[in-house]
Amino acid sequence: MRLLDASDFEAWVGKRVQVTAVPKNASVVLDHIEKNAHPIAIDGFxxxxxxxxxxxxxxxxIDGxxxxxxxxxxxxxxxISQLQQIGNSRWYQAIFN
Structure with a gap:
């Protein structure tokens, strides 16, 4: 199984994303992707x-x-996990290590 990487989500940036949730589905926008600098490149990671x-x-x-x-x-x-609310928006993050 191939691990997802940032390039798998680049086409999503700025687009409305449907989220399957209970009790009702949600809709969010992928605002941006933060690429974390990693000092050492290791094959397979x-x-x-x-x-x-x-x-x-x-x-x-909720986080989940x-x-x-x-x-x-x-x-x-x-x-995803919730971030601090800013103005009229809720923010969420998904971290991929």
Whole structure:
């Protein structure tokens, strides 16, 4: 099985992503991808990266795994955690080590 890397999500940036959730599905936008610099490249390990998603205040997801699909290269089950609310937006991150 191939590990996902940042390039798998580049087509998602700026797009609305549908999230399968209970009790109702949610919708978020992949705001940007943070590529973490890793000083040593080791074969078989991916470059760490973080996906940063935003949503409106009415989309409130607890930390957990959800199925994300924007119609391009998915769906993928991704674990997200909440970040601090800023203004009228909720923010979430998914860290890939």
């Amino acid at each position: 991916r470059q760490p990266f973080t996906l940063i998603f935003s949503s409106t205040l009415d989309q409130n997801m 795994s959800y199925e994300f699909d924007c119609g391009i290269g998915g769906p993928h089950v991704i674990f």
